Amino acid sequence: MSYPRTFTDQMGFQVTLPHLPQRIVSLVPSQTELLFDLGLGNRIVGVTKFCTHPQEQVKQKPVVGGTKNFHFEAIEKLRPDLIIGNKEENYKEGIQQLQQQYPVWMSDIFTIEDALQMIQQLGEITATKAKAAALISSIRTCFAALAPASPAVSTAYFIWRKPYMAVGDNNIIDHMLHRCGFSNCFAHLSRYPEITAEHLQQAHPTLILLSSEPYPFREKHIAEFKEMCPQAVVKVVDGEMFSWYGSRLLQAPAYLQKVINEVQQELTN
The missing domain is CATH 3.40.50.1980 (Nitrogenase molybdenum iron protein domain)
Known part of the structure; x- marks a missing residue:
């Protein structure tokens, strides 16, 4: 896989990576848990104070503020080569400031399909495609078996x-x-x-x-x-x-x- 590589995130931003990300900061609790489950624990260098899962692993990671209040100096010290955020959970001004200095990949989630696309794309960007594909398949199977209330x-x-x-x-x-x-x-x-x-x-x-x-x-x-x-x-x-x-x-x-x-x-x- 040759670098640099350019990816398009879920907000339509172009994100260019000079190499496979090795120092990832996650600004979204549910996506932090996902990164750990994709086997990327040793590449996560920073999380927010709201990132609570997986409990033992996140306790060992430096905290870079909240989801709507980033500590820019703390992030700078971590020298991230990829930051992962979300349109709704993070604040626009903070994300824009980070985008000036780092590759920032943004998700934008409204449906389960959006979430599965996010998992697939993060699998590509972090070279964990096989694990991401297996996870997506399992989630699809579980939701297919969900029997909704009837009548509504x-x-x-x-x-x-x-x-x-x-x-x-x-x-x-x-x-x-x-x-x-x-x-x-x-x-x-x-x-x-x-x-x-x-x-x-x-x-x-x-x-x-x-x-x-x-x-x-x-x-x-x-x-x-x-x-x-x-x-x-x-x-x-x-x-x-x-x-x-x-x-x-x-x-x-x-x-x-x-x-x-x-x-x-x-x-x-």
């Missing part, structure tokens, strides 16, 4: 509290809800709308899902949503399984099927 269940999915923020359209969580047979009652709103108690009552969802991230919803929060919508089934769910688009997609279908089955059982009781 009117659902509100919350990611934040004070103010309440739900999931609208055009994002990976909305896509995952659709795959589960959970009809997003705020899909007519853009991205992550702020929702009042009155909005929620008017939407009259059958199911309310409270995500464990980015706001750490817990069982104690169920009562306040039950008060607003006594008719709804309210559940706390693992936000990583609905929103992480790296190798965690391999674990997601089994978890999502469990949630679907529990919801259907509660609705028939």
Whole structure:
């Protein structure tokens, strides 16, 4: 494989690499986990403070700030030859500053297919194509077996509290809800709308899902949503399984099927 090589990322940027990347900084938690699962642990030199998986390995890596607050001096000291980011999770100004100095490969994910394309492209850029292809095949097989709720269940999915923020359209969580047979009652709103108690009552969802991230919803929060919508089934769910688009997609279908089955059982009781 001859270098330099030029790749086009998911935002359409041209990324030229002078050699096979050996010093990778990942600015996206789910993609950090993916890089480890592709066998690239020894080539990862920096991660964000939100990169939590795989737990033991990420603890040993230098932290370069948050996903929306990069520590540029820390990154410079690491001398990266590839930085991996994401349009939604990172901030535009920070990415633009990094692009002036380093090769930065950006993902832009709305669907599972987008995520699989990202895995395939990172496999190419890091020379781990075989592992990436095997992972993609396994994820496809697992999602093909997912049996969605039928009939579809009117659902509100919350990611934040004070103010309440739900999931609208055009994002990976909305896509995952659709795959589960959970009809997003705020899909007519853009991205992550702020929702009042009155909005929620008017939407009259059958199911309310409270995500464990980015706001750490817990069982104690169920009562306040039950008060607003006594008719709804309210559940706390693992936000990583609905929103992480790296190798965690391999674990997601089994978890999502469990949630679907529990919801259907509660609705028939």
